[in-house]
Amino acid sequence: MKSFVRAGALGLTLALAAAPAAFSQAPPPAADSMFRATTLNLSAYGETKVAPDMATINLGVVTEAPTAAAALSANTEKMNQVMAALRRAGIAERDIQTSGLNIHVQYDYLPNEPPRLRGYQATNxxxxxxxxxxxLGRAVDATVQAGANSVNGISFGLKDPAAAENAAREEAVKALAAKAELYARATGHRVARMVSLSEGGGYAPPPPMPMMAYARAEKADMMATPVSPGEMRVRIDVTGLYELAR
Structure with a gap:
């Protein structure tokens, strides 16, 4: 007979030693000893906060014209100005990547009438x-003054997340060990050894925060757009199997 004690999201499994069930073929010694042991299967997480040291922004130019060629030509002219503004703001060429180039037909829709072709829209x-x-703030402002009329989002990140991940790992293992000790005492046991440890989660840049698209600024002396990076949370999840003893 086997009995179990479960604790919901804590992932606790307390398997008490018991006589093995009848098998047509004996299980391997390692598996047999595992089923005979009293074990805890627990999960925990560790988290660390760190200031981001980089950002990614998505911006561009949207133009409209009666023909596709005219829309693309106007877009190219403005986009070249935006790229030059980014370089003047100190952004390296390797850090600027085209992420979308599209031309769409634009129609006017009126009640009880077929769609009317209005022109074409080019987006870069x-x-x-x-x-x-x-x-960051001055780079955004420079591009808007140069002709960018679409700023779609900004996200912050880490150039090298290893140190933050390792700090979170240490916190996760400490939390896991403390939880094992607590359940061992509560059930009248002691922790004999850790059998296994697995990791999940890890650093993932947060999704871009939306920024309202805005048209070209008319004033050249506009103040730098305030941007606050705040702090990021780096989380590591761990799961461990502990063997208990009396």
Missing amino acids: QVTVTVNDLSR
């Missing part, structure tokens, strides 16, 4: 990596 989007956050 670039993804910009900013490795110096002190340049």
